[in-house]
Amino acid sequence: MALTQAQQAELTEAQAARHETRRATVPALEAMLFTPIPVLDHGFVRVVDYMGDDGAVVQSARVSYGRGTKAANEDRGLIRYLMRHRHSTPFEMCEIKYHVKLPIFVARQWIRHRTANVNEYSARYSVMDREFYIPAPEQLAAQSASNRQGRGDVLQGAEAEEVLRLLREDAARNYDHYAWMLNEDEAGNVQDESRSGLARELARMNLTLNAYTQWYWKTDLHNLLHFLSLRADAHAQYEIRVYAEAMLKIVQAWVPHSYEAFADYRMGAVTLSAQMLAIVKRMLAGEGVTQETSGLSKREWRELMETLGRAA
Amino acid sequence: MALTQAQQAELTEAQAARHETRRATVPALEAMLFTPIPVLDHGFVRVVDYMGDDGAVVQSARVSYGRGTKAANEDRGLIRYLMRHRHSTPFEMCEIKYHVKLPIFVARQWIRHRTANVNEYSARYSVMDREFYIPAPEQLAAQSASNRQGRGDVLQGAEAEEVLRLLREDAARNYDHYAWMLNEDEAGNVQDESRSGLARELARMNLTLNAYTQWYWKTDLHNLLHFLSLRADAHAQYEIRVYAEAMLKIVQAWVPHSYEAFADYRMGAVTLSAQMLAIVKRMLAGEGVTQETSGLSKREWRELMETLGRAA
Amino acid sequence: MALTQAQQAELTEAQAARHETRRATVPALEAMLFTPIPVLDHGFVRVVDYMGDDGAVVQSARVSYGRGTKAANEDRGLIRYLMRHRHSTPFEMCEIKYHVKLPIFVARQWIRHRTANVNEYSARYSVMDREFYIPAPEQLAAQSASNRQGRGDVLQGAEAEEVLRLLREDAARNYDHYAWMLNEDEAGNVQDESRSGLARELARMNLTLNAYTQWYWKTDLHNLLHFLSLRADAHAQYEIRVYAEAMLKIVQAWVPHSYEAFADYRMGAVTLSAQMLAIVKRMLAGEGVTQETSGLSKREWRELMETLGRAA
Amino acid sequence: MALTQAQQAELTEAQAARHETRRATVPALEAMLFTPIPVLDHGFVRVVDYMGDDGAVVQSARVSYGRGTKAANEDRGLIRYLMRHRHSTPFEMCEIKYHVKLPIFVARQWIRHRTANVNEYSARYSVMDREFYIPAPEQLAAQSASNRQGRGDVLQGAEAEEVLRLLREDAARNYDHYAWMLNEDEAGNVQDESRSGLARELARMNLTLNAYTQWYWKTDLHNLLHFLSLRADAHAQYEIRVYAEAMLKIVQAWVPHSYEAFADYRMGAVTLSAQMLAIVKRMLAGEGVTQETSGLSKREWRELMETLGRAA
Structure with missing residues (x-):
């Protein structure tokens, strides 16, 4: 991630700038603006701009004139309720824009998420950097x-x-x-x-x-969290997961209540099929269920035992 | 558009707030934040938040580390080039969020534009206002x-x-x-x-x-301009056009270069079909083309004559 | 749902038509084509056209040249795997188009699902029917x-x-x-x-x-299932749920394997938060957990007890 | 484009199949089903499935119970009207699915069109073919x-x-x-x-x-035409343009009226900016406008002269 002197100078200048605004601001995220977070051997993620905060989620859910409530605790509760019951539109009211440098094979996975705005460095127009993962x-x-x-x-x-x-x-x-x-x-x-x-x-x-490309990538908080739930997951390829993990840290700084709700109700959550739920009920009733008596395939039985932290 | 005292107090408080940010700010738009623009008899449009400016369009088109060029004139030229050649992705890098109060039959037209985030006041959850257009x-x-x-x-x-x-x-x-x-x-x-x-x-x-509803409506600059090109058009129904016109003024304050390019290359532009173009060439070559010799239907001939400012 | 004689004649004619095609066909769905299913007092849902079947999901997941496997059982297993692990793109390869007659307040909920193509009867252009819910x-x-x-x-x-x-x-x-x-x-x-x-x-x-409108509504199987998971849910308003239920029956006839997987892994499934999962593990280990010792709010505790079929 | 014997056998079998359907069918397109059209040195495009025809555009525009009119001429006129006035939703009612083999650098341009469903051959899961452009x-x-x-x-x-x-x-x-x-x-x-x-x-x-990949790509007619207007354009890179040209021929067989309207009002059409239109009016009034008196930049003047088929 060797920035040229000119690039470093531009970032330093942008970091030094201070403007006055009436918009919602998030000091913890402001501190991260224009600072590339290194990812892989030559890549990075950096926040270029953002719009809204946890209060904007609350404001929008209430279609209110003000910004969230005075009682921060009520905001947290509402955000957790919205996340738990999959009310996604209030989370669409926050927006974030990243500048990302990433290997092309990672970019090809990433771009499959269609609900985002993208501007990629053009190899028709410009010469690519001599950097490979x-x-x-x-x-x-x-x-x-x-x-x-x-x-x-x-x-x-x-x-x-x-x-x-x-x-x-x-x-x-x-x-x-x-x-x-x-x-x-x-x-x-x-x-x-x-x-x-x-x-x-x-x-x-x-x-x-494995050549590196770069792009501006902008999306709303709801679609970002959906992206992160898939790409920060243990099944995601390592090379995209490290980007997702860097972005998760940014989300935590930006919208801490939304992040916490996401961690509890999405990242840390599990989904049980109708059949799995029936088995859990039988187990809670004291029955010694086995794969044979469960009705599940071996594969699904193994998945359920892993979920419940039991030996298969 | 009678706001309650509580609503007015919240808006006044928001207007008085000043925060420090490293993000791009647009003073002309900051001045409009939290001020409802009256539309129709009880409706309004007000900007709640925004992200980016003309410089963000330039920055994204170049996938650069800095923000636009020092030479404002170069930025203007690039933006005009992008608009003329329908390079839409750089304009997707700016985002704006409105709070709108509007009659339901207008909302039903508006919602047909799918590339936006919407949070509408819920009549399942709350009691509607006693206001009609x-x-x-x-x-x-x-x-x-x-x-x-x-x-x-x-x-x-x-x-x-x-x-x-x-x-x-x-x-x-x-x-x-x-x-x-x-x-x-x-x-x-x-x-x-x-x-x-x-x-x-x-x-x-x-x-x-004709009962009034309200919503938060958020979209990017490219999709906003597409919406405005259809809804600020003379063929749009008056009751939605007045909203589009209020929003156009906001765009002009927000991204003046993009607005100017949009006015020249979209709102004021005309599209000539292959047949129409051939007729214009014949006319420029001195031929006295009539509807009969044009090969156009009467309807299309009338449209062409209107476009060219000639008597049909 | 009184069709005029002319409308009924058109439907009867369409039903009688037989064409030859090399495309995948689903006899059980063909039998439902052009037959309106009554919903509410004057509404209906009818399938106008469709593309693909369960085999198309399999074909696409494998990016293969053929259509599914010879072994129907393997297709079923793959479809269940895709549904369980939320691989959504293969389900996007099937498409369906409905003609729906529905009250305007239902249409306003429905239209919030943006990933669909819609053509609504225009009240700017035509006179509305004298029918209300x-x-x-x-x-x-x-x-x-x-x-x-x-x-x-x-x-x-x-x-x-x-x-x-x-x-x-x-x-x-x-x-x-x-x-x-x-x-x-x-x-x-x-x-x-x-x-x-x-x-x-x-x-x-x-x-x-409550006046009735009508539209053509077209979407892919993945987005249709997402729509149905929200609108056939017990928390959805009754007046839209009955449409979702009619559409579910159509899905069952169209793509029986996908329908079955959807019923097991979505409609009948439950999501447990990180906290809820930890509690289930404690209960399975024999601990007598109460709301007080659970760490859950009263509301979430009640939800968990309902999920597990236990008294709160 | 060397298919294996097994692939060829599958295609031959699919081609031989005949099913009965009540859906709209297009014999000219049926004849092309399952036949790969070679593109570049190893690539191809082939239609896998489709839904709707010109009649479906008309049917949807009218939200009618029947399929187009008896008078084919009226259908043509309506389709031309819809295309000319950019009423896009009726064209969204037709859907088509392609299987495409293409170099990765072409796939990277193509995927930027987000309003489509895609299933790409997975190089995480399978071994890539030994074929390069x-x-x-x-x-x-x-x-x-x-x-x-x-x-x-x-x-x-x-x-x-x-x-x-x-x-x-x-x-x-x-x-x-x-x-x-x-x-x-x-x-x-x-x-x-x-x-x-x-x-x-x-x-x-x-x-x-330049390694070849392959995917299923499915989209509606409106978005397909938008894709083709950009990618069959003379400014598009040759390697993607040849795919677009192959797809245009398929569109012509599928929906001949829509294709003709597209050729006249999109591919063959030109857009004149407000300034360009004013110049054309001055020229039609007999004025000898030059770049200097036009008010246009040299670049735009050259573009206008090219459009009008005049020497700059």
């Missing part, structure tokens, strides 16, 4: 044996070394060839006057999927 | 003879008087019966202890479509 | 004492009779005045040559919220 | 000198050969390393028992952006 050794996992889309044990020894070498060399070589085909450097200076250079929109196809 | 006499138009969904001449004399009387009496009577069925007043006080009172979610069905 | 006596409920947006006991005796009389008379009178203001009948015949008649877009404001 | 020599263009995101002259001689060699070798080498890291072939057979193999979700990052 190379996993840390402890992230170099084998394919999971049990889960078709998960990770297993960490690779060791010669195989791990060889994988890292290939990832590094292929990304670097492909970038060098990209630059050669462009016939210009990152600043746009022509390299070899005797050549034409390939159009940027074509040359980019030689880059690898 | 009654058109001003000069708005009491006959059905247009030429346009199946437009207005013609203004009604006159006895017919106009009778229409106004009916609108007034029916709305008032239906509200009174609504209140009687609820068996509670607006403050929730039971009226007749011997009766149960009808559920609010049922009693509301007796209200007329 | 009047609740059946057993639906004439008082406001709930415990739930701000629910219903309590059914009204009895004189109060019930008076409410029904007011609803009937006000709707009829307002419609008659609407027709008088229009100065035309439903077929568009002018009534009184000496008057101009009020524009349709204005006259409609005199109608009551 | 290599431009045909006549598509190997230099960067445009005048347009920051366009193409200029075609590369020649040694530079062209070298570019093609690099693209070919880098893609192939990176794929081979991807396969080595996976330690399994496309059929999932382990290659070297002594190694663990890297997780698929990690190994994919070594692929190049």
